Amino acid sequence: MYYVYPALFKPNPNGGYIVTVPDIKGCVTGGETLESSMKMIKDALNGCLCVLEDENIQPALSTHPNSLEINENDFVALIEADTTKYRSENSNKTEEFILS
Secondary structure (H helix, E strand, C coil): EEEEEEEEEECCEEEEECEEEECCCCCCCEEEEHHHHHHHHHHHHHHHHHHCCCCCCCCCCCHHHHHCCCCCCCCEEEEEEEEEHHHHHHHHHHHHHHHH
């Protein structure tokens, strides 16, 4: 399945960013740089959506980015998630983790 959700990036007082997807409960991550934060939130969103799919729970509809309340130093970015692709790219990693 293919999804697009807005992610909220907040500067972390210790450096980097704390990132959430407000529409997906528990989808929170962070990174030391913008690049690592983008990579981490994409991975977190795909993982959360895979869990919802596995549990037959319909994910919330995506909120329009302009409707999110943000503070002065925060920003919003749209994050794409393709759970079919994510599952195929990460199936070996999961098996390796279970076997080790």
